[in-house]
Amino acid sequence: MDVIEAVDVRRRYGTGCEAVRGVSFAVREGEVYALLGAHGAGKTSTVELLEGLARPSGGRVRVLGLDPRAERARVRPRTGVLLQDGGLAAELTVAETLRMGAGCVSRPRATDELLERVGLAGPRADVRVKLLSGAERRRLELALALVGRPEVLFLDEPTAGTDAEGRREIWRLVRESRAAGTTVLLTTHHLAEAEELADRLAIMRGGRIAAAGTPEEVTAARPSRIRFTLPDGVAPAHLPLSVPAAVDGRRVEIRTERMQEALTEILLWARALDVTLDGLDARAASLEEAFLDLVYAGAADDRDGEGWPGRTGYGGGYGNGPGVSA
Numbered sequence: 256m257d258v259i260e261a262v263d264v265r266r267r268y269g270t271g272c273e274a275v276r277g278v279s280f281a282v283r284e285g286e287v288y289a290l291l292g293a294h295g296a297g298k299t300s301t302v303e304l305l306e307g308l309a310r311p312s313g314g315r316v317r318v319l320g321l322d323p324r325a326e327r328a329r330v331r332p333r334t335g336v337l338l339q340d341g342g343l344a345a346e347l348t349v350a351e352t353l354r355m356g357a358g359c360v361s362r363p364r365a366t367d368e369l370l371e372r373v374g375l376a377g378p379r380a381d382v383r384v385k386l387l388s389g390a391e392r393r394r395l396e397l398a399l400a401l402v403g404r405p406e407v408l409f410l411d412e413p414t415a416g417t418d419a420e421g422r423r424e425i426w427r428l429v430r431e432s433r434a435a436g437t438t439v440l441l442t443t444h445h446l447a448e449a450e451e452l453a454d455r456l457a458i459m460r461g462g463r464i465a466a467a468g469t470p471e472e473v474t475a476a477r478p479s480r481i482r483f484t485l486p487d488g489v490a491p492a493h494l495p496l497s498v499p500a501a502v503d504g505r506r507v508e509i510r511t512e513r514m515q516e517a518l519t520e521i522l523l524w525a526r527a528l529d530v531t532l533d534g535l536d537a538r539a540a541s542l543e544e545a546f547l548d549l550v551y552a553g554a555a556d557d558r559d560g561e562g563w564p565g566r567t568g569y570g571g572g573y574g575n576g577p578g579v580s581a
């Protein structure tokens with residue numbers, strides 16, 4: 256069952272900025288789904304619509320089958336929200352803050368047990384919020400999101416302001432929530448975070464979804480890369496490739512969706528010339544490459560369809576002759 260649904264959703268601010276431009280995705284029960292993108296991609300603007308904080312200017316959002324804004328009273332008790340900026344009261348202690356949160360929900364978790372779980376029990380429970388580290392604040396905010404036993408968790412940049420260790424702690428808590436059956440939608444601009452946590456993800460750029468699926472599906476749709484060093488005496492113009500290649504000094508880089516064909520062509524060419532291809536390296540795209548490609552180089556796709564910067568086309572094939580310069 257789809258617990259969270261966005262269908263062709265749009266959001267235009269009063270300033271005229273259209274931050275969300277026709278976004279569609281669905282999150283299944285018990286799944287962790289990440290909206291991944293650079294700053295300003297439209298992640299928060301999208302999640303806020305699902306949290307019921309604003310109404311979409313177009314399209315449709317549903318949480319647990321309900322309209323999160325029009326039916327807020329029914330949706331809110333079943334969801335937990337971690338905002339990008341939690342806005343905690345600085346003078347309250349950790350325990351006071353969580354007790355206050357517990358007072359606002361109908362079936363609160365035991366606050367002592369929850370503080371234990373997020374690593375803020377014992378002496379840390381009596382510390383004022385203003386004295387907490389960034390990671391501790393985030394864990395307290397997460398405890399507040401969890402105190403009402405939510406079926407759905409919205410986590411906007413859950414590890415913002417935390418160090419590497421703090422990040423791992425929060426990742427552990429997110430995994431525990433998933434293991435308990437909670438459906439999680441999170442936003443992040445950290446690729447590692449999406450890789451670590453997400454069952455499926457959508458990469459956002461300019462208010463749209465540039466790619467979506469499991470990490471494997473997203474990378475499978477991106478071109479593989481073959482690299483090698485041009486052998487001495489071989490000119491770039493004699494490369495036998497029917498696929499476009501880029502040459503930087505003596506280094507050759509080929510991006511291709513037909514890895515096996517391109518690699519076969521290169522190896523046969525090298526054997527015909529009796530040359531060794533130093534540094535030969537062929538690999539499928541990593542999620543990081545897909546992300547960088549879609550989020551940054553992808554802007555070039557929008558402009559001119561060139562695909563990636565610095566590309567030089569070398570056509571040909573074996574018809575080009577032996578390929579060894581005189």
Ligand SMILES: Nc1ncnc2c1ncn2[C@@H]1O[C@H](COP(=O)(O)OP(=O)(O)OP(=O)(O)O)[C@@H](O)[C@H]1O
Nearest residue numbers: 268270272274292293294295296297298299300301
């Ligand atoms: N209240 C607002 N009024 C006008 N424009 C806004 C408002 N909030 C966000 N925007 C604009 O909408 C676009 C998307 O912003 P949004 O915060 O949704 O992106 P994001 O992907 O969550 O980025 P970040 O990781 O920095 O939070 C940006 O161009 C931003 O400037």
